[in-house]
Amino acid sequence: MKIYHSIMNYSKIFSHGKLFKQNSNFKIKNQMSKISSIDHERTTSGDFFVSKLLDSFKVPYKNQFTCLLVRCGFCNNTSLYINKITGWFICSHCLRYGDWSIFKSHVNKNNERICVPTPKVFEAGKDFKNKADNLMHFKSLKTSSKKSILKSLNMEELKIQDLDRIPGLYVNSENSSLYLTMMLNNKTVVGYKEIKLENSLNQKTVPDDCCWGIAQVPPLTSNHSQSAIIVDDFKHLLVLVGHQSSHHIICLPHGVRKLPQELLPSLEYFNRLILWFGNDQIAWNSARTFAKKLIENRCYFIRPTDDQPSPYLAFKLGLNIDKILKTADKMVHPSIIQFSTIRNEVYAELQNHDKTLGMKWTKFPALNKIIGGHRRGELTLLTGPTGSGKTTFISEYSLDLAEQGLPTLWGSFEIRNQRLAKIMLQQFAKEPVHLNLDLFDNLADQFEKLPLYFLTFHGPQPLNMVMDAVVNAVYVYDIGHVIIDNVQFMMGIGAKYDMGSERFWQQDSIIAEFRRFATYSNCHVTLVMHPRKEKDVEQLSINSIFGTAKATQEADNILIIQNKIMESLQIKKYLQVSKNRYSGNLGVMSLEFNKQSLSFSQEKT
Numbered sequence: 001m002k003i004y005h006s007i008m009n010y011s012k013i014f015s016h017g018k019l020f021k022q023n024s025n026f027k028i029k030n031q032m033s034k035i036s037s038i039d040h041e042r043t044t045s046g047d048f049f050v051s052k053l054l055d056s057f058k059v060p061y062k063n064q065f066t067c068l069l070v071r072c073g074f075c076n077n078t079s080l081y082i083n084k085i086t087g088w089f090i091c092s093h094c095l096r097y098g099d100w101s102i103f104k105s106h107v108n109k110n111n112e113r114i115c116v117p118t119p120k121v122f123e124a125g126k127d128f129k130n131k132a133d134n135l136m137h138f139k140s141l142k143t144s145s146k147k148s149i150l151k152s153l154n155m156e157e158l159k160i161q162d163l164d165r166i167p168g169l170y171v172n173s174e175n176s177s178l179y180l181t182m183m184l185n186n187k188t189v190v191g192y193k194e195i196k197l198e199n200s201l202n203q204k205t206v207p208d209d210c211c212w213g214i215a216q217v218p219p220l221t222s223n224h225s226q227s228a229i230i231v232d233d234f235k236h237l238l239v240l241v242g243h244q245s246s247h248h249i250i251c252l253p254h255g256v257r258k259l260p261q262e263l264l265p266s267l268e269y270f271n272r273l274i275l276w277f278g279n280d281q282i283a284w285n286s287a288r289t290f291a292k293k294l295i296e297n298r299c300y301f302i303r304p305t306d307d308q309p310s311p312y313l314a315f316k317l318g319l320n321i322d323k324i325l326k327t328a329d330k331m332v333h334p335s336i337i338q339f340s341t342i343r344n345e346v347y348a349e350l351q352n353h354d355k356t357l358g359m360k361w362t363k364f365p366a367l368n369k370i371i372g373g374h375r376r377g378e379l380t381l382l383t384g385p386t387g388s389g390k391t392t393f394i395s396e397y398s399l400d401l402a403e404q405g406l407p408t409l410w411g412s413f414e415i416r417n418q419r420l421a422k423i424m425l426q427q428f429a430k431e432p433v434h435l436n437l438d439l440f441d442n443l444a445d446q447f448e449k450l451p452l453y454f455l456t457f458h459g460p461q462p463l464n465m466v467m468d469a470v471v472n473a474v475y476v477y478d479i480g481h482v483i484i485d486n487v488q489f490m491m492g493i494g495a496k497y498d499m500g501s502e503r504f505w506q507q508d509s510i511i512a513e514f515r516r517f518a519t520y521s522n523c524h525v526t527l528v529m530h531p532r533k534e535k536d537v538e539q540l541s542i543n544s545i546f547g548t549a550k551a552t553q554e555a556d557n558i559l560i561i562q563n564k565i566m567e568s569l570q571i572k573k574y575l576q577v578s579k580n581r582y583s584g585n586l587g588v589m590s591l592e593f594n595k596q597s598l599s600f601s602q603e604k605t
């Protein structure tokens with residue numbers, strides 16, 4: 001079975017800048033053909049077919065954690081990694097890379113359409129090489145310069161000689177910036193981090209969108225150790241290098257924001273990965289999501305309690321780093337557990353009670369009060385009368401979270417992505433963009449940096465196609481929030497309200513599938529649904545949701561946009577929280593619409 005993946009990152013479209021000024025349809029089609037169409041073959045159970053296909057072509061492979069390792073047909077080294085889930089591949093020696101269809105065309109000798117993969121050119125690596133003439137390796141600096149660097153980083157207590165063993169640490173000639181190289185399989189420089197010493201919070205990763213490597217420091221005691229501690233910031237890496245010597249220490253290029261599949265080959269060597277991120281909810285969620293991608297049974301986690309903060313904070317508070325490392329727990333628990341197994345996790349949740357309530361909306365404080373926040377792994381239903389503003393509201397609601405860094409995937413089955421993006425851009429700009437087109441380029445530059453992705457599906461789609469794209473996006477882009485607008489359009493029943501029993505059954509299976517997906521992937525799913533046809537004057541309730549009771553039973557949260565007709569015949573709107581499984585709090589939030597910014601925000605401007 002061939003399944004075509006249809007995900008596009010809107011930033012890719014905006015990167016052409018003049019979307020609304022030029023012939024947008026043509027540009028978008030062009031972009032889509034590049035980004036979509038990852039040719040997949042899966043078994044009926046949904047597993048990727050790579051290994052089976054390699055078997056059938058008699059291609060020997062070594063089964064690793066996330067990839068299969070094969071002999072490269074171009075350079076003849078056993079250094080070609082194929083991702084087991086997506087089929088994407090790279091040879092760490094000749095740097096040829098591509099998607100599964102390219103690889104497959106090569107091994108399938110009968111195939112007439114052979115695509116030749118091109119070696120990857122790492123622009124950031126070249127850029128670093130150009131800079132290198134003006135850089136000095138940290139190890140070769142004078143002691144006084146090293147001390148002053150540590151002072152700028154507020155880490156004077158670290159021993160200089162410990163930092164000398166970081167292979168990729170450089171300083172510029174003005175002693176104003178540190179550079180930490182990111183390597184693919186410890187061989188090729190593919191990117192770097194630049195840290196301004198006057199303010200170490202001012203750091204950037206090059207390339208910022210998707211770096212294919214990691215920073216890695218080998219252990220002192222034995223180079224054969226296959227255990228690594230993974231951190232999300234260079235400061236944590238420095239602290240750990242100064243405090244322990246038996247594990248490799250790895251710094252991720254994009255912190256807890258994302259873990260691109262392209263850097264997974266660099267982590268294949270390790271059979272034990274200790275994930276030590278900060279002790280906030282975002283870090284904790286990322287650790288759990290990353291562990292799934294890294295293969296859970298080799299992952300251990302430093303649970304985020306007050307006495308186990310991030311490595312840098314632990315160092316500043318004088319805590320015992322070795323002791324904290326010893327608490328690293330396995331991610332995977334057996335099917336049957338006792339309280340002792342989850343005791344630490346429960347303690348961490350109790351200690352971080354406010355953080356476990358979820359990510360707060362900046363624009364909807366009233367919603368924070370009722371629901372607590374936006375939590376991963378939950379299913380939310382949003383309904384409301386036709387034209388009441390469901391799309392407009394959920395667009396702003398999701399944008400608020402994406403602006404705080406939550407990778408978000410939109411499935412807009414009812415309106416075209418261009419229209420949705422236009423709404424979002426107006427909400428982002430807080431003013432009508434069409435009245436001030438000069439703002440467009442600047443706005444689009446900022447907007448394209450948001451972790452927003454859009455399914456290219458429009459109109460009715462089979463559930464398996466949609467789920468396939470969604471599951472793939474979660475894997476590739478670390479999506480934490482999926483929005484489907486709306487379920488009836490996806491099913492192909494548009495605004496018709498007469499559902500036969502088959503339709504009910506179909507909708508139930510869609511909801512059950514998204515429920516399972518949300519729980520398993522620790523990803524929040526928001527489904528927009530039409531209500532049943534009711535008289536316009538009637539207030540909607542949980543029972544007004546389209547379909548059987550399944551939808552309302554499966555949902556964790558139910559949000560209803562209500563129209564209230566005042567005596568003055570004005571229509572006032574409010575959002576009613578009719579179900580909240582987490583805390584049980586129910587309530588209403590008034591919705592004041594600002595037509596200029598298409599916003600319901602309660603934020604004071």
Ligand SMILES: Nc1ncnc2c1ncn2[C@@H]1O[C@H](COP(=O)(O)OP(=O)(O)OP(=O)(O)O)[C@@H](O)[C@H]1O
Nearest residue numbers: 384385386387388389390391392393414573593598
């Ligand atoms: N509170 C409001 N007052 C006035 N206009 C609004 C309000 N909310 C949304 N709108 C406008 O109404 C139109 C329809 O909004 P929207 O598409 O968000 O509704 P919807 O409930 O998703 O519609 P549908 O039922 O067709 O899916 C849009 O032009 C939007 O700008």
